[in-house]
Amino acid sequence: MPLLALALACPAALLGACSGVVDESSGSNSLGEPLPVHHLARIHIILQPPGDAPSDDPALEVVARFVQYRGLDEASVRVRADLPPLAIDRLRPGQCMASEQLWLPVEEPGAREAAPVSRRELVLVDAGNLAVQIGEASVEVPLSLVPDLLPYMSGVEYDYVSETLPPRAWPRGEPSPSALTITVDGAGDDELTGFRVRAAIPEAVVLQATPSTDRGSLLLEWRPDGRGAPLLVRLSSFIGSEPAGDELTCLLRDAGSHRFDLDDLRSAGLDLSGDTLHLGASRLARVRFDAADLFTRDNAEAVVEVRSEALVVWP
Numbered sequence: 001m002p003l004l005a006l007a008l009a010c011p012a013a014l015l016g017a018c019s020g021v022v023d024e025s026s027g028s029n030s031l032g033e034p035l036p037v038h039h040l041a042r043i044h045i046i047l048q049p050p051g052d053a054p055s056d057d058p059a060l061e062v063v064a065r066f067v068q069y070r071g072l073d074e075a076s077v078r079v080r081a082d083l084p085p086l087a088i089d090r091l092r093p094g095q096c097m098a099s100e101q102l103w104l105p106v107e108e109p110g111a112r113e114a115a116p117v118s119r120r121e122l123v124l125v126d127a128g129n130l131a132v133q134i135g136e137a138s139v140e141v142p143l144s145l146v147p148d149l150l151p152y153m154s155g156v157e158y159d160y161v162s163e164t165l166p167p168r169a170w171p172r173g174e175p176s177p178s179a180l181t182i183t184v185d186g187a188g189d190d191e192l193t194g195f196r197v198r199a200a201i202p203e204a205v206v207l208q209a210t211p212s213t214d215r216g217s218l219l220l221e222w223r224p225d226g227r228g229a230p231l232l233v234r235l236s237s238f239i240g241s242e243p244a245g246d247e248l249t250c251l252l253r254d255a256g257s258h259r260f261d262l263d264d265l266r267s268a269g270l271d272l273s274g275d276t277l278h279l280g281a282s283r284l285a286r287v288r289f290d291a292a293d294l295f296t297r298d299n300a301e302a303v304v305e306v307r308s309e310a311l312v313v314w315p
Contacts, residue, residue, distance in 0.1 A: 035070040035119055041291070041300035042083055043158075043182055043197070045132060048307050049204045050165060050172040057280075057307065059165045062132055062141045064158035066125040066192075066295065071115030071152075075105040080122060080153060086303065088284060091251035093230055096268045099247040117152060124155030127192055127291075128185035134201075135177045137169035176201050182302055184291070195291045197302045202283035205231060207310040209279055215272075215314060218260045220252075225283065230254060232282040235265065237274035245271025254283075277312040 046061040069077045078084055084103050091097060130141040141160045146153060170176055179200050186194035203225040210219045220233070231254050236247040248270045252258045262272060285304045288297035 035115060037068055037070050038074070038077075039294050039296075039299050040067040040069070040074065040077060040081070040083065041065065041295045043130075043302040044305070045180065045182075045199075045303070046305045046307060047134070047165070047170070047176075047201065049176060050170055051308075057309075058161045058163055060134075060139070060160070060162045060169075062130075062139065062158065062160040064127075064130055064141065066127045066291075067122065068125055068294070069120075069122045071120035072122060077122060079105050080150065081124060082157070086284070086286075087232055087249050088230060088251060091249070093251050093253045096235075096248045096250040096265065096270075098269045099234060099249045102249060120152040122150070122153040122155075124153075124157055125192060125294075126156045126187055128187050128194065129183075130158050130185075131183045133181040133183070134166070134169040135171075137166035139166055139169075176204065176306065180304065186292075191292065192294055193292050195289065197287060197289045199287045199302045199304045200285040201304055202227070202229070202285045202306045204306050204308045205281035205283055206308065207233075207279055207281050209277075209310050209312045211312055211314060213315060216262055218262060218265075218277075218312065219257065220260070220279075221257045222281070224254045224256045228254060229283065229285070232284070233258075234278075234280040234282075235270055236278045236280075237271050238276045238278060239274045244274040245269065275314055277314070279310040279312065280307055281310070282307045 041064075043064040044062070046058075048057055048059045050059070063082075065081050065083050067077060067081050067083070072080075087102050090102055124146055126143065130143070132139045132141065139160060139162075141158045143156045143158045146155055146157050148154075179198055182197040182199065184195050184197075186192050205222050208221045210221070212218070222231075231252045233250045233252055234247055235250065237244040246269050248265060248268055250260075266272060282305050284306075287302050289300050289302060290296050291300060
């Protein structure tokens, strides 16, 4: 959405915040000097390779947020902007955690106390048109106004979900494209100019899952891709089509195999009373990027995640 249209859509009291880039003077009032402005950005692209195995997950998701804020700590901003820390940053190799726990805010050592509401600002910046080129296909990612839930939060968010990959993006039976390109046009002013990011597409994980005959362990095997980056594995139990208990997310070394002790998974919260176990595996590639002087390699990242699935039917 152009900045002019966004400004017209916002209440007059929020016009300064909705314009995309925070005016340094807007954080100054009778309570003191202007508060420092911080930035945070992520473009997260999730792909599921074409195949014959049915899946309830979308084949393509794109989520992007470009955030400016003041008067708040980063953990609070991540919660409000729907930018939780990545699971690969929350877990150690070999560790499992209930997936919903990964969405909880992370306590920041020495986090600054939140400023009074009147001095808080959280703006999701309109960065202009955003497109993703995958193979020979290009996807335009729509943006929408954020819900008007907090008096100090405004702006736009980018979200795209599709049950199928676009034609010519990743033809069935062919290897994945080696990389994709993200193009952002910019806001049409000197504050946030356009930029382009090229990111690798990781190789999909093809899991082979073999339970022990006594249901005491589960062996996972796959082909390492040689990058040394860890895998994310999600485990959820089902009785028929109904989930049983909570999903677990585990971080594994990309060593080609891992044996789970099922008692350990039960202790971590997995309900194994079901008749099937659904496994989801992800490889991630991350690249840091710069965009004007607002977003830098310290606070801006593009993440490409390739997901695949496997199913265990208990003997």
